[in-house]
Amino acid sequence: MRWSQSFIPTLKENPSDAEIPSHQLMLRAGYVRQLMAGAYTYLPLGWRSIRKIEAIIREEMDATGALEMFMPALQPIDLFERTGRKEAFGNVLINFNIRRQNHQVHLALGPTHEEVVTDLMSRHISSYRQLPMTVYQIQTKFRNEERPRFGVLRTSEFLMKDAYSFHSSVESLSETYQKIYRAYCRIFARCGLEYLPVEAESGPIGGDASHEFMAPAANGEDQIVFCRKTRYAANLERAETGRVRSQVKPVDTALPASEKLHTPNVGSIDALCRLLNCQPTQLIKTLIFLADGEPVAVLLRGDHEANEGKIRRALGAKTLEMADAATVFKVSSAPIGFAGPVGLKCRFVADHDIPQVVPAVVGANAEDYHLANVVLGRDFDLPRTAEGEYETFDLRNAAAGDPSPRGEGTLELVHGIEVGHVFKLGTKYSVSLNATYDDEAATRQPLIMGCYGIGVNRILASMAETKFDDNGLVLPLSIAPYSVVISTIGVNDPAVDEVVNQLEKELTAAGVDLLIDDRDQRPGVKFKDADLIGIPLRVVIGGKGLKEGQVELKWRHLPEASKIPVAGAAGAIL
Numbered sequence: 001m002r003w004s005q006s007f008i009p010t011l012k013e014n015p016s017d018a019e020i021p022s023h024q025l026m027l028r029a030g031y032v033r034q035l036m037a038g039a040y041t042y043l044p045l046g047w048r049s050i051r052k053i054e055a056i057i058r059e060e061m062d063a064t065g066a067l068e069m070f071m072p073a074l075q076p077i078d079l080f081e082r083t084g085r086k087e088a089f090g091n092v093l094i095n096f097n098i099r100r101q102n103h104q105v106h107l108a109l110g111p112t113h114e115e116v117v118t119d120l121m122s123r124h125i126s127s128y129r130q131l132p133m134t135v136y137q138i139q140t141k142f143r144n145e146e147r148p149r150f151g152v153l154r155t156s157e158f159l160m161k162d163a164y165s166f167h168s169s170v171e172s173l174s175e176t177y178q179k180i181y182r183a184y185c186r187i188f189a190r191c192g193l194e195y196l197p198v199e200a201e202s203g204p205i206g207g208d209a210s211h212e213f214m215a216p217a218a219n220g221e222d223q224i225v226f227c228r229k230t231r232y233a234a235n236l237e238r239a240e241t242g243r244v245r246s247q248v249k250p251v252d253t254a255l256p257a258s259e260k261l262h263t264p265n266v267g268s269i270d271a272l273c274r275l276l277n278c279q280p281t282q283l284i285k286t287l288i289f290l291a292d293g294e295p296v297a298v299l300l301r302g303d304h305e306a307n308e309g310k311i312r313r314a315l316g317a318k319t320l321e322m323a324d325a326a327t328v329f330k331v332s333s334a335p336i337g338f339a340g341p342v343g344l345k346c347r348f349v350a351d352h353d354i355p356q357v358v359p360a361v362v363g364a365n366a367e368d369y370h371l372a373n374v375v376l377g378r379d380f381d382l383p384r385t386a387e388g389e390y391e392t393f394d395l396r397n398a399a400a401g402d403p404s405p406r407g408e409g410t411l412e413l414v415h416g417i418e419v420g421h422v423f424k425l426g427t428k429y430s431v432s433l434n435a436t437y438d439d440e441a442a443t444r445q446p447l448i449m450g451c452y453g454i455g456v457n458r459i460l461a462s463m464a465e466t467k468f469d470d471n472g473l474v475l476p477l478s479i480a481p482y483s484v485v486i487s488t489i490g491v492n493d494p495a496v497d498e499v500v501n502q503l504e505k506e507l508t509a510a511g512v513d514l515l516i517d518d519r520d521q522r523p524g525v526k527f528k529d530a531d532l533i534g535i536p537l538r539v540v541i542g543g544k545g546l547k548e549g550q551v552e553l554k555w556r557h558l559p560e561a562s563k564i565p566v567a568g569a570a571g572a573i574l
């Protein structure tokens, strides 16, 4: 490709609205241009990089046995209503009515494809013999992000590689999860991206287990803690939204009277403070909701209205209504109290806002009484690790230097960019969309699912955010738009043209993708641009060097150039 015939609008200055390196560099290097907030055009250089990243993703996904396909971005809204995600996504879900003949059709632009793919499989999988199966696509996703910013790191329209797996057993799901987890490691390594897999919160996708792949970067929006010694790493978000999620067995009246608390006035903060001997500031709000009609007490730190979607997702419920009781926890020291409505037996869901969950008061079952000193393990249980430990380590307020939750080593805190996310979904979507298979005993079972996403544009943006120097981008061969740039010195010089054409022939024949800067520009301008756009190898042909029978090779990531005889140039490059 001749530079003069390409479309590479480089900029000398940083655009004033670009705050972070990746945004500045991708604009300056002529990789992208903004259409409006959250929407970018990929110019030829940026798009070539994206295509190379996609090719790596395809190779690694194909190697896992996953099958590539392509699903529509345009989706019927009722699928999202059936899974409860219309509400869970809220304003993020782009949806609208269109007219068809004489009726309205309500559509959404897919933010991911769990609904579409589960609906598809519900029609085509009928027997355990068809399982396991994994499908994937690379496709545009739409999300009305609250604050699209930082260039292409967070946009309203972006490319995602999303994969979905279907299983007849949890073991089979784990096997595929591991396989794709390892494929993700290879994908990021091949792209030259430094990454850290961390334990993650599942977010609106839902499900039981999940890991994110984070590119450590100062401007990353996520915060992660990790311990070099024990290899422990987690997203702080996970700690905030439910690392400790408990499902309490409703307690009965068997506790001795001495363990009952007398609350004269349920709902009065003052009364509770007197009762618990604490200040109002030590109390945390607990609200009772009806999740799919079932009463659930939820411990809350923030405003419940802002958190409703989060709570509903955490509970895996389709509908969530406020019940009439509001109660309070004391958090500074035990006991942590829950004053519930009389006689209510309800599920208790604590999130990680409680540093210690025991002993707790988890529900009243007689007029003006509440049960006190409910004991963890006896009256309710929390999720445990594989080693049988309670997962109660509070990462939310973790600081660098804190001990690792695994006992040895200390925690480090870094910012990260989420480039990938894998989830064990379980049966969340198959149950709500009625996607079943017949097991060996010919009994209908819901499909067990996993899903796996990678932000394709975000890989490039994360690379631009972390791989640059004062002169511009420094990209590896695997994802740079071109592997080699030939910068000519002098235009319309037959001696230069001859060497360039010969080298082009040899390199192209060997499959090297080549950009030839044939512009009528000073060498200094050409070198600056070649550096800015991040091409790994620069070959300078012309001037004094060529008169001496030499060309100059300069690797972008190395400080020194070297001189090679013209005849050996192709050999030295290949």
Ligand code: ATP
Residues within 6 Å of the ligand: 112, 143, 145, 152, 153, 154, 155, 156, 157, 158, 160, 203, 205, 418, 419, 420, 421, 453, 454, 455, 456, 457, 458
């Ligand atoms: P984030 O926390 O950054 O909002 P997410 O957790 O909402 O991301 P997922 O639903 O897990 O995103 O989607 C899978 C992947 O898609 C993410 O790991 C990320 O790489 C990419 N991605 C998500 N949202 C965006 C976006 N707005 N712009 C670009 N890439 C995105």
Ligand code: MG
Residues within 6 Å of the ligand: none
């Ligand atoms: Mg998001």
Ligand code: MG
Residues within 6 Å of the ligand: 203, 418
């Ligand atoms: Mg996230």
Ligand code: MG
Residues within 6 Å of the ligand: 203, 212, 418, 420, 421
């Ligand atoms: Mg995510």
